[in-house]
Amino acid sequence: MRDRQNPVRRQSLTGTRIRERRLALAMRQSDLAQAVDISASYLNLIEHNKRKIGGKLVLDLARALKVEPSRLTEGMDATLSDMLQAAARDTVRSFGPPAETDRIDELAGRFPGWTGLIGEQQKRIAALEAAVEGLQDRLSHDPVLAESMHEVLSTVAAIRSTSDILVREPDLDAQWRGRFHRNLHEEAERLSASATALLAHFEGQGARAETLSTPQEQVEAVFELAGHHFPEIEAGGAAAIPEVLGRMVTLADDDARDLAARHLARYAADAARLPLGEVLAAAAEVDFDPQALLPLAGGDAALLLRRLAALPQGGAQAVPGFGLATCDASGALIFRRRINAFSIPRYGSGCPLWPLYRALGRPMVPDSAVLDLPDGSRFRAWAVCQPIGPAGFGAEPVMEATMLLRALPDDAPASPGAVPVGPGCALCPREACAARRAGGRFG
Numbered sequence: 001m002r003d004r005q006n007p008v009r010r011q012s013l014t015g016t017r018i019r020e021r022r023l024a025l026a027m028r029q030s031d032l033a034q035a036v037d038i039s040a041s042y043l044n045l046i047e048h049n050k051r052k053i054g055g056k057l058v059l060d061l062a063r064a065l066k067v068e069p070s071r072l073t074e075g076m077d078a079t080l081s082d083m084l085q086a087a088a089r090d091t092v093r094s095f096g097p098p099a100e101t102d103r104i105d106e107l108a109g110r111f112p113g114w115t116g117l118i119g120e121q122q123k124r125i126a127a128l129e130a131a132v133e134g135l136q137d138r139l140s141h142d143p144v145l146a147e148s149m150h151e152v153l154s155t156v157a158a159i160r161s162t163s164d165i166l167v168r169e170p171d172l173d174a175q176w177r178g179r180f181h182r183n184l185h186e187e188a189e190r191l192s193a194s195a196t197a198l199l200a201h202f203e204g205q206g207a208r209a210e211t212l213s214t215p216q217e218q219v220e221a222v223f224e225l226a227g228h229h230f231p232e233i234e235a236g237g238a239a240a241i242p243e244v245l246g247r248m249v250t251l252a253d254d255d256a257r258d259l260a261a262r263h264l265a266r267y268a269a270d271a272a273r274l275p276l277g278e279v280l281a282a283a284a285e286v287d288f289d290p291q292a293l294l295p296l297a298g299g300d301a302a303l304l305l306r307r308l309a310a311l312p313q314g315g316a317q318a319v320p321g322f323g324l325a326t327c328d329a330s331g332a333l334i335f336r337r338r339i340n341a342f343s344i345p346r347y348g349s350g351c352p353l354w355p356l357y358r359a360l361g362r363p364m365v366p367d368s369a370v371l372d373l374p375d376g377s378r379f380r381a382w383a384v385c386q387p388i389g390p391a392g393f394g395a396e397p398v399m400e401a402t403m404l405l406r407a408l409p410d411d412a413p414a415s416p417g418a419v420p421v422g423p424g425c426a427l428c429p430r431e432a433c434a435a436r437r438a439g440g441r442f443g
Contacts, residue, residue, distance in 0.1 A: 013352045014058075017072050019047035021065045029410075031341070033270065036060040041341035043379035044410060050376075087122040099376055118151065141435050146363045150424060151194040152343035159187045190214075215256035219263060220336060222248045228324075228337050229312045230267060234276045238268040263335065266312065273300075274307045280319075290404065291368065301366040301384040305404040323379075323405035325356055329398070339405050343423035348421055351421045351428065352435040355383035356403035363387075363399060370408070370415040374429050378408040378415070 022032050035045040036057065045051045053061075062069040088099035162183050164173070172180070232240040241264045251257045274297055286292035288311075290304055297304040309324035323339025334345045342349060350357075353368045366384045373379070382404045387397035422428030425437040 014053065014072055015047045016050040016052070016060055018065070019068055021072070022047075025065065027065075032061070032064055033340075035064040039341045041375050044377070045375060071400075084119060087118060087125075098250065122148040147284045150343070153190065154345070155187050155191040157183060157193060159191065162187065191353070199313060215253070215259045216334070216413070218256040219260045222250060222260065223263070227309050227313055230264070231312075233264065233268050234271050237272055238265060241265065241268060265295065265305075270303055270306050270310070272299075274303060276311075279307050280311060283311070284318075288406075294366070300386075301382075302386045302400070302402045305384065305402050308404055320406055322360050325350070325354075325403045325405070327356055327360075327401050329360060329400070331357060331360065334400075339379075339407065341375070342373070342379055342405055345424055350424045352425075352437070353419055353433075354403065354417075355381045356401050359385040359401045359403070360399070370418040371405075371421045372418045374420075378412065378418065380406045380408055 022029070028041055029047070030040045036043075037060075038057070042406070046053055047246060058069050058072060062072055065072070085101060088101050091278040101374075162180050166177065166180055166184075210320060225394065230240075230244050232244055241261065244264060245257065245261055248260055249259070251260055279293070279296065280298050283289075283293055288308060290301070290308060293304055294301060297307070305324065309322045311319045311322070313319055313321070321339055322337065323342055323344065324335070324337035325344050326334050326335040333345065333350070354371070355369050359365070359367050363385045366379070368382045370382050371379045384403060385399055386399040387402045389398060420430060420433070422430055422433070425435075428436070430436070
């Protein structure tokens, strides 16, 4: 007997088939997600039938799972009768009698051409709706797109602010006016590069294009390439910095090299205070829990968080993937280590509910929280705000906040006190959030 289930119901089983095939191959969710160039959290939503997929992504998944696409999407190519039923059910009509669904067979027999045309139109409508939903999901949950959107929106805001000053201050000093003109040019160049990278990602032109325009971006790129771990500095201390810096050939200017040297100097100082062997052995015994390791760092929480983010991946100790974000007292992000499924923007600020910003209001008080993202993924975060550098009597300390991130597994128990956060107001779908700033994309 032919399967006459609702096509939407059959389509919703695609995620289950993907998960079953992946488990049969003993493949990890993160490995499959990397193979098809999507985030692990997005694949998790697909496997739990919370996201519809089609087109190129189905073909990529089938290729990665070594199976025919029809094995994953069986039932998506509905029969003509099923398509006509769906057309009658899904089309919103403001006038006229309802469609005679009990006479579909008669329609097909008398007018096969028109029936086929209606069926093809229904398939086209379904494909377009799936494409629109897919784009909406990507905008809301894809960390790469979220980051690119942050760059574009932040650059537009900078251009608008600079232009406003030039228009409202006609008597501006010539030297200052020249600086503002130069800023406008630089921000326009950055906007063009960011928009080009965003377009390339939408069009699926291979791996994400990186346009490294600022010293901070260049330094983050070389640190990311090294896995944020430098064995030469771990072994030789600050004396090894020139050797490490000499290999960073992608640093395009003196500003980038100076910034890299400062970050490497901090890395060397951290390694001297908390040696790799000591922290790695102790961390493995307590499942890399910062709370349990705090005494090891002499109570210096920021030092501990930075050292955990710099541990080498892939060793016998099974170091988990950590993300790191550092901001100054103004809330501007000055350094980051990216982590899958959690967008940490390059420009501007992230979500005001992140512990990173909460720590700024409570200096020297370590904080911890479970963060719930709109796509269902969860992270444990640890944060602290501390002064950097020595401060003399009567001198105002320079404050810096640090946040460490670790993804929680899918089967981790629910946390009653979890904080609902997002990637930042510009992209967050949480419309009722009390911390939402005006001007959010969904606001």
